[in-house]
Amino acid sequence: MAEAVNPLRSSLLQGVAHGFLTREGGVSTGMVAGLNVGRGAGDDGAAVAENRRRAAEAVLPGGRLVTVYQVHSPDCVTVDEPWDEDGARPHADALVTARPGLLLGIVTADCAPVLFADTAAGVVGAAHAGWKGAHGGVIESTVAAMERLGARRRHIAAAVGPCIAQASYEVGEDFRAGFGQAGDAAYFAPGRAGHYQFDLAAYVVGRLRQAGVGSAGALGLDTYGDPARFFSFRRATHLSEENYGRQFSLIGLAG
Known part of the structure; x- marks a missing residue:
């Protein structure tokens, strides 16, 4: 029997179609075996397309997947109409929408995926928050874009x-x-001489709270330390692997 796609959910987003995907349940093989959804992973294109289809169906059956070309920026785009996923996509690192039936997707492999929802306003968002994007303001850009669609900060989870x-x-x-x-020093723990251990998840949660969202929290799962479930850029680098897979985080409004 084929392994099932296994989206992880957050209690903060209860009632909203969403999922943080693992590498479980895909058709890719080799060093990106599993549910690799990264087009730049040196994977077979047909396998990536099938993995993306499976991931989307596991979160919002029948939804139209929308992603951006991620560049570690603070930029957020508002999605009113879906674009061709196989064509030119906006260069950005976050998306928001108030349109039912669209499924917003963010690709990560160590960076922090953030999913947002104001259920009262019917507005959702997704952001790719590596250290550069988070430090540069991608969280704040996403919250502001949601507000322009009618969301209220204090209602955003x-x-x-x-x-x-x-x-x-x-x-x-x-x-x-x-x-x-x-306050940024709180996110760095002393390490070996001249080095520190950076808490990316806590830093992103801190930025969310500073932005005034109503509730924010992290799943607390380590992509680097769990190779059975997650792809990891840094782990692949340390192992001198030629490439690495990427996993999806998805959110949408049911039609």
């Missing part, structure tokens, strides 16, 4: 999905020095 955990994320002094805001 946001969940941070699987990402690289503090114990797995060693950084140098130069990296730490780039975080100069009051």
